[in-house]
Amino acid sequence: MSILWIKALHVFFMIAWMAGIFYLPRLFVYHAQTDNQSVRDQFKIMERRLWWFVTPFAFLTLIFGLWLIYSYGLAWFKISTWLHIKLLLVVALYGYHFYLLKLLKQFAVDNNQHSSRFYRVLNEAPVLVLLAIVCLAIVKTF
Structure with a gap:
């Protein structure tokens, strides 16, 4: 498989994964706001299904990312400081x-410990990390 196909699949699975982990905390916001048990039960189903739907994308992102690193070689990896920072992120x-799975499990047993405001902030947190990752991967300033 050509390196461009590997890269395309890596980016595709990353986008699918990010869509899911941007949406799951949004469901937590709504879940935390309701007092209606039947609505809570519906959120539990949605949250569980979403987490299990996007988790394979997380693993496929990892597989294709590691395949890219392997394809470029050890010498390239050693000098790619931008990539080392990206990998930490x-x-x-x-x-x-x-951590979202831990929260999902708390919601599953009606043991939510946080406010909807907490989940709103949590929902925005990965946006900045993703921005940094994309900038590092495209600009490669280091």
């Missing part, structure tokens, strides 16, 4: 992804 996104 990517690790933070994976931590965020699995």
Whole structure:
């Protein structure tokens, strides 16, 4: 497979993954605002399905990203400081992804510990990280 196909698939799966982890905390906002148990139960289903839908995209993003690094080679990897910074930010996104799972599990047992405002802030957090990742990958200033 050509490196351009690997790169295209990496970017595609990253976009699909980001769409999901931008939307899941938004569902948490609405879930935290309701007192209606039947609505809560519906949110639980939506949240669980969304998390399980986007998680394979997270793993495919990782697989194609590692494949890209392998394709470019060790010498390239060693001198690509921008990539080292990007990888640290990517690790933070994976931590965020699995933190969302922890929150999902709390909602699943009606043990939400946060306000809707908390989830609004949480919803915006990965936007800046994604901006930094995209800038690093495109501009490669380091």
